[in-house]
Amino acid sequence: MTARNIAPATGKLGVLLPGMGAVGSTFIAGVIAARQGIHPPIGSVSQMANIRLGKRDEGRNPLIRDFVPLADLDDIVFGGWDPLSNNAMEAAKTAGVLQGSDLDALSKEMEGIVPMDAVFDQRWVSRLEGVRVKDIPNKWDQAMALIDDIAKFKEENDCDRLVMVWCGSTEAYQEPSDVHASVASFEEGLRNNHENIAPSQIYAYAALQSDVPFANGAPNLTTDLDCIIELAKQRGVPIAGKDFKTGQTLMKTILAPGLKARMLGMRGWYSTNILGNRDGEVLDAPENFKTKEVSKLGVLDGILQPEVYPDLYGNIDHVVRINYYPPRGDNKEGWDAIDIFGWLGYEMQIKVDFLCRDSILAAPIVLDLALFMDLAHRAGESGVQEWLSFYLKAPQAAGETPAEQDLFIQQTKLKNTLREWMGEEPVTHSEAG
Template structure:
């Protein structure tokens, strides 16, 4: 700690100029809900409910002098007024048409901002149907040369920045879940990865090409899907080389959000777990993509990892060693974006007596994801301006499978994640970190 000087608010570069938000999958339900919501908030038509950056508070100071400002008043984040949206999609519908098709937001929310949404037209996307089998758009970049696709995306970025007079950008993946991949030789070093791109290696996914183009263009990358993308040694190496922040993966919205709330409570009370059965019904485009077994495998791995890390069965074998964990997702078109996550949880307590918890979370997938997108864009831009680069573990709060540094375990407990996020903000702003609210009171200290 002595070798690193604490940052002070006045030492952190203030956000100047416009911030570009580049979105692969800009025509999807999450993206259009995010963009429409930001514009509605900018026009005073709605409130930023669900956004930690806009509504959250942070405790500062000691007991006798503590204050609780809003995070946006404490940390120099970019203003919503300075966000400019653009991106790529395999369908050429503008954002108003895409949002109308997604049917997340009602007409009385969309029509007042129709003029804004109609100006957002997607650039042709990099797409390979081998990685997303249940979609087939025609608004795509021609050919199959991977290096040419990377260069085309970089040209898109440069043109977007110039046309909109942007000072800086952040890229956030809101595209579909790709088929399951495991790290292989082309992913293990930057040199091998670049050679694989030049050789059109089939193990290089489209999401990786976007990440490569972003990082080479000096733009941070956020992975909102469970894809194997920026969490490979090759792109971690590139992020460090380019001094760019990276974060991911897979937005934590519905059922997994509930798991990261409930599982810490079971562990805190030392209640045992026999089994946790989770099923989902979902009818939007994400549900259609996940109806393919290879894309579902990617999502399943992300969802299954949560309990093991929270419950730590190696430390509590009598409570958690042999629990059964099952996750299913079922495509059900009538439900649309209104996902339903149902959990049946078999637990046991004193003397081993069994009990059950049942949760039926009738959520709205994109409504939960949109404020996550906003927070991640603003926090990642902050990291870029401060000079933080590589994996941003302090943003684990927002992800199902948070990226972490080699040799460490990911943190999944939602409340520990939130403490780490706020302590990072306190540290960057030169404030004392908080480990336990009110501890000084109970110890009789001042």
């Protein structure tokens, strides 16, 4: 195969985060710790994983970062917007994900990372009150202000390239409307202050108009809008969405493929979560929970294919609950009760209790999406990057066929994309490694 002509990763890469709360500040702290040699970037596929090349007996198995021309961690510059925190250090202390002793060595650099005033509308996150917010009522003017922010950040930090990863809160549930049908209708809606345009959509518009790749880490209706997809193709910019695949959904995409591989049937899957961070507070509002619920509920059907296996998976009761419980903080607990059946219809149960740290699982996803989106842009990619479905709860499809939900097939697709871009032959799922 012929290798893709990929521009080199020269100069600085600015990573812009709309939202510097628990996930954003933990991501920043982890990257700084890694480049200071304090701790390796565990959980980051781009930094820690190997990729098998050629025939098995050739024994070539380099790290992905040594195989693909990714930006170096030392070249990353952090920026973004936040409606609450004065700097990344304050955000990290407020979130309470990391212990004070772990932050001490990072404090000087993190205190210097000051977010810009945010485009924020409490209608979309009713449980939060923004205090560092742009005093600009019109949405078109808000978009122009973000475009100015992006250009100013790039110039002041001498960045060669930029990427944007949404790390903000889950917005209230919405369906696409006429204002989202095209770039023209969206721009008209911005000028007319249309009520159905959410802040995340304004950030995505500003990023694409600035030729900045945009990844959506929340279940918001953003990159999956016709107008944003159209604009990404027009501008030749990659997009990816949506919703970081962390605790409970990560477990589902690991366990469900195993049950399907053995052709074991399923009666139901009950999931409940307790968490006490800002995300939990926001999701305590019914209109915001519905957005997350839709993202979480779509996972099993995509993996188990009930239309193909009706006798095994055609009548599953799939229930998801999220409960705000302040004492737990960022240390989310995900409980799953799975009712399965086997030979002669005899019933069995699986219980999973995952005591996870939500932001610790999400932070390396932010890093990988930023680096791989930058790579895609340098490789001439535009539009939906379906090969990054590995990281997302509700992955966006590039075509008419729904995106794959099986974690292991997603892993193969990710690595095969990298192989093909570098001129290597793709491998089968069983050979992927």
